[in-house]
Amino acid sequence: MFQFAITARNNRARTGIFSTPHGDLITPVFAPVGTQATVKTLTPEHLKDINASLVLSNTYHLYLRPGDELVRDMGGLHKFMQWHGPMLTDSGGFQVFSLAQTRQIDDEGVTFKSHIDGSTHRFTPQRSIRIQENLGADIIMAFDECSDPNDHEYSKLAMERTHRWAEICLKAKRRGDQALFGIVQGGVNPDLRAESARFIASLDTPGIAIGGLSVGETKQEMHDTLDIVTLLLPENKPRYLMGVGTPEDLINGVVRGIDIFDCVLPTRLARHHSAFAPEGRLNLMNATFARDERPIDETCDCYACKTFTRAYIRHLIVAKELLAGTLISIHNLRALIRLMERIRAYIADGTFESRVPELLKQWANNAKRRESVNG
């Protein structure tokens, strides 16, 4: 369990198989986000149809509602939401810092008020692991602190806390059927990122996550940070770039040796009527689509594209029919999963690196970076 076998490489990019109790992940892989134990507006059948393999859910949300003990008592997250493929939960750390009404951090943990009802709660590394064990995902995360990337002094403090917490999490972990990943932090500070990469790499974990990116830094800073970090990580463990990202970010991440991605972008865009398309992101509410008989993307094999016209989806949006969000979510998720399928095939046949400029050009108009798409 949790073996990672690299099957092909293209310079730093690699494709491989990470085995989990709920099936193999073929990497690089993009994970749809099911924050509250549901990928918004989709059934598990839809997820199978788009060839999703890994699904992420959020510990902070599920702890608050319906409660991790309830999920445990209902047989765990897989059974509760009826997704029987691999799952990943985050540690709750990022959400506490971005969503909770108020929070007080100390060396042992974080006390915060729920964004739902203002009630007071406390997360510690041990508690985060216990909650994630109750949820029962295949891949779980060490509790970490994500700091303002440009504040060097505080980033050092948060990084050191993250390192101590990673050790506590490893000791606290009891279940043998979950892979605990440590998280590299350090903001956009090269010295801290190098120190963090070396420390997290030294721990006995089956995989390594990179946190604190796509939180307001520039693209160049993200790329530079990935260059520093991934070169210091062991080759034989999967690397997970948390909360990233746009199609462009996925391509640039794979180039730098990233294996796992997740992001709410495809489903969030869908709720705002925005769809990935060859000619660039389309706002399907636009009147120009009122009589457009083409699918969103003629080259796409998803249910929405094989079945419906832009004109129909535009009508659903204007008429405020929720099916619009379902159909665009199916398409946007399939678009990124299909992109990863192509990337894997290119790595396997040795052409990925040479095709990166072409891939980036194809996705250029879909790659607009949005701030704060982690939530």
Place this chain on the structure above:
Amino acid sequence: MFQFAITARNNRARTGIFSTPHGDLITPVFAPVGTQATVKTLTPEHLKDINASLVLSNTYHLYLRPGDELVRDMGGLHKFMQWHGPMLTDSGGFQVFSLAQTRQIDDEGVTFKSHIDGSTHRFTPQRSIRIQENLGADIIMAFDECSDPNDHEYSKLAMERTHRWAEICLKAKRRGDQALFGIVQGGVNPDLRAESARFIASLDTPGIAIGGLSVGETKQEMHDTLDIVTLLLPENKPRYLMGVGTPEDLINGVVRGIDIFDCVLPTRLARHHSAFAPEGRLNLMNATFARDERPIDETCDCYACKTFTRAYIRHLIVAKELLAGTLISIHNLRALIRLMERIRAYIADGTFESRVPELLKQWANNAKRRESVNG
């Protein structure tokens, strides 16, 4: 086309086959309502899965948005919404009276303001037919006026107008691949209902609709009216009871010789977290379901019941996740379609009439009549 073959009878109840250009309807049949060219939150695949056969859509809504000419230019309603089974559109009459902001009725038609943007429009019998021809459903309705059921004087006026308009609609109709049904009106007045039934029966239409029920009258008045009307209608034409109804109404309608029903109740209840179940309607938001590992209905074969627990659906509701509405809609629609499947089997084997008390008892707690579920 539009042949109606009765295959079995049980006293006044009958089961049969009504052939349409998009397939055969096995009657008695319950039609899900797709007001705006979508059965709310469901894909056409979901409709196939629950064995839906006839789908209704609303002329008033589609005329206003996206416009009947747009639907025509996109290939008609079947192609637009990708439902390739039989479809039915109403005439727009009922919606003008129940939804439009203001309306002025005269002997030639109705002038009204859109409930969407206040713009002024006019429907006449000819216009209603032209719109329905643009939409292209298999079964279309004559333009009618639905009056206050207890106002005898006005009901007579409205009925006479409805009769004149039915004749105009028949003359206006041009397409040979659409079945135009006349509509019996007359409120809850036995003399008017008898007169209307005789008049509409005298027209050359392949089927007959009964309007103006489930609009505020008592159950007894509905049953008495059906008793009067159906006994005066020809045996060889399907009878469609518009906008009805609850499970109890379906059973009581079939007993009185009704063949086609439609109602928004299943999907509207779903949006209010209410599900049909053997023990009576469940409000699935109730805290008693938080740890209930049973499906909504253990005897149900729908995707929601075969896949998810009440606990999970309750979590989706509390977390305001739209998938809840999708799952409950699938179940509620399947429940009524399954009821009709059972009724058809009982009529075929000659046991329906003797089973009516048992059926009514089974559905007693689900049968609460809600006012105004036509919209």
